[in-house]
Amino acid sequence: MKQTFGIFTILFYGILTAQTINGKIISKENNEPIPFARIGIENENFGAIADENGNYSIDLTNIDRNKNLTVQIGGFINFSQSIQNFIDGNHTISLNEKVVEIQEVVLNPKKYYEKNWGTNAKTKKVQFGFNPARSKEDKSKEFGVDFNNNKNIKLQKINLNIVDLKTDKPLLINFNIYSKKDGLPDISLLNENLTIELTKDKIKDGTFSFDVSDKNVWINKQDFFVTIQVMNGFDGWIYLSGAMFKNVYYRNFYGPWLKKTIAQPALNIDVKIEK
Template sequence: MKIKFIFFSLLLFSFANSQIISGKIISKENNQVIPYARIGIENENRGALTDENGNYSIDLSNIDTSKKIIVQLGGYLSFEQIVKDFINSNNHTIILKEKVNEIAELKISPKTFESKNIGVKSKAKKMLYGFSSNGSNQAVYREFAIPFSNKKRLKIEKIHLNIAKFKTDKPIVLNFNVYSNKNKQPAESILLENLTTEITEDKIIDGTFTFDLNNYSVWVDKEDFYVSVQVMSGFKGDFGFSAALLRTVFERTFYSNWEKITAGSPAINIDVRIEKEKRPAT
């Protein structure tokens, strides 16, 4: 009888300390749900993704309640709230506000801007950053960010991913972000729009998947920056980027600290229109 009582007490204790919070993430501007958004805890590798209908369920058990709940998504202002206040809230619908474009676009012409392709261009098949999955929608995939040095004003027109392996049962959802630089690592997102797309085998041409950004406004103004990619959906099969040795990549899971890796990086490169040097008047 005593053993049963102890077991029952342990169950009650476990239930009492369980803090699984469910809710929805929506846009303030149009009240639409936001799929594939990350909700997590600052400096922790724990969190959750919203599903296709904007729903999330996050386990906050044994989390330091003085830390912050964070939601970051390209094109939206960051959401932050103390974990304790978030748990005690009666409403767990998170409302994200869209960013306001305060940067005037420049008219691009061959006289003032030139086209370049920069980044990691390896098409190696045997060296890769790979993922294997059993189809779980709860799978957590790390975010990879590639650094770019820049001293000019430029517009990102296309993002290219060189693919070494793609054998999956369904399309894979990818999310891209562009971060500013602080202390030589990714900092704040500078995107004014959310960059999410699907990759399927037929979209991979000559080993490369291209995400066209010509209809987006992705400008970088005379600063170093980072372009990141993350798998956001579950699948069955194998998927991997080509990789290059001795190149730098930054990695993290949810909102854990960025980890710098210099042994090699995934093949991510971008097409840009970059401002030409102004010639001195003669």
């Protein structure tokens, strides 16, 4: 009888302490789901990915309740809440869109000139990419490159030199722009989400270009980072070309940013620069 009671106590305790949370991530403005958003723990390489309808499931059983759960998406104010309060509260995460009053700016050709910054390599000998079948970390990986800047600039295009793409569905690619702090990415500078579908037919001469000239992406006299994530799950891989002996910055979910000085992915940008 004592043994049976002991087993029941252990099972009952396990049920009480198990904390798999199911919920949904939506935009507070229109209650529309935010697909493929990452939900994770601040400074931890751990989390979950919402599906195309914004639904998520995350196991918080063995996570310190004093740590913060977070969702970070360009164009939205970061969501952050202690795990204990989150477990006890509402599991529908409503993200507030950033509201920024931007004065209309007319780009006078006499005051601005165009440049291309970044890595333009098209070699197949150095490659960076996402291959979920090869590595589970690739499902949550975000990587990018840094840019030194002491001018007022407007971002026009983000370009990727792609050497190999195999996929069973269109890839949902998300870009983010971060400020720099202590040599690493810090706070998103975006006031709107930069997400686009990538398919093979959009790759021209080995380059995929995302035209953001209609967006209000300004970087004013500060160094910054441009990063890339594949948001949705897929069968296959995507590989970018790369250049040796340059820096790349990366993280998984919302873990700490890491820097490697081995090679850099072929990510470059077209910008308009104030004279």
